[in-house]
Amino acid sequence: MKNYKLTLAAICSLVVISCDKNDDNTSDLSGTGEVSITYDNGFNGNDLVLETKNAANVNGESLTVTRLNYIVSNFSLIDVEGNEYVFPKDESYFIISQEIDQDDVVLPEIPAGEYTTLKFGLGIDEEKYQQGADGQGDFITEAENNNMMWTWAAGYKYLNFEGTFTTETESEEVPYKIHLGRMGDDLSNYQEVSLQLPTNVQVSDEMDSNIHLKIDASKILTAITNIKLSEGETIMFDPIKSPQIGENASQMFVVDHIHNGNGH
Numbered sequence: 001m002k003n004y005k006l007t008l009a010a011i012c013s014l015v016v017i018s019c020d021k022n023d024d025n026t027s028d029l030s031g032t033g034e035v036s037i038t039y040d041n042g043f044n045g046n047d048l049v050l051e052t053k054n055a056a057n058v059n060g061e062s063l064t065v066t067r068l069n070y071i072v073s074n075f076s077l078i079d080v081e082g083n084e085y086v087f088p089k090d091e092s093y094f095i096i097s098q099e100i101d102q103d104d105v106v107l108p109e110i111p112a113g114e115y116t117t118l119k120f121g122l123g124i125d126e127e128k129y130q131q132g133a134d135g136q137g138d139f140i141t142e143a144e145n146n147n148m149m150w151t152w153a154a155g156y157k158y159l160n161f162e163g164t165f166t167t168e169t170e171s172e173e174v175p176y177k178i179h180l181g182r183m184g185d186d187l188s189n190y191q192e193v194s195l196q197l198p199t200n201v202q203v204s205d206e207m208d209s210n211i212h213l214k215i216d217a218s219k220i221l222t223a224i225t226n227i228k229l230s231e232g233e234t235i236m237f238d239p240i241k242s243p244q245i246g247e248n249a250s251q252m253f254v255v256d257h258i259h260n261g262n263g264h
Helices: 002-027 139-145 241-249
Strands: 032-043 062-079 084-086 093-097 104-111 113-122 157-166 174-181 191-203 207-216 253-262
Touching (some): 032 113, 062 104, 174 241
Parallel strands (some): 032 207
Antiparallel strands (some): 032 104, 113 191, 157 174
């Protein structure tokens, strides 16, 4: 019985020490750090390689993607206590482009702490749009240079997804274009994405972190609503299909892993 009591006491001591150590790790996080987010584009479980034919999707259509660009915006992180840190709005607009291998978003000066959730937008929110052309800063030029604008009156392309496709009955390549954007005051097509992180992101003045996302571009046509290109290979300002494309596209983001690293 004496040995049992000693063993039990030893286990309790280890638990207390372990808890104290975890508490110390959290309290040791101070200052600010950098969080980068990698958008690793893929297609139906494989790497996305432009100009390369992919296996048929659930609609029986095989896509050869030639362009995948999209706008991500309005980043925020939620910490272990439920507090939300919102990244400065004017600095929170980025273009991910498979064409030019632009796949990272860097968020500097994030307050130290542990974060459990990543939130961002797909597209441009209405508040930003209502600031007018003069309120867009340098981002409007970046969008124009990356084929992410029509005209200012028509607005931004939130998603630019292009290529060719074949079907089970048609072997000749048919071009397709999917451009998603704002469709007036009543239909912005802006989507919000919230991702629970499998491992807490740690940030401090001695620790930067990376959130690695896997993107499945095949979900643009299949995630919630199956959209057949054979029924219309160009989708731009469709009051029915454009919102469906937006909802589908919001589902293409999955957290693959977290890297908590030391040093800047």
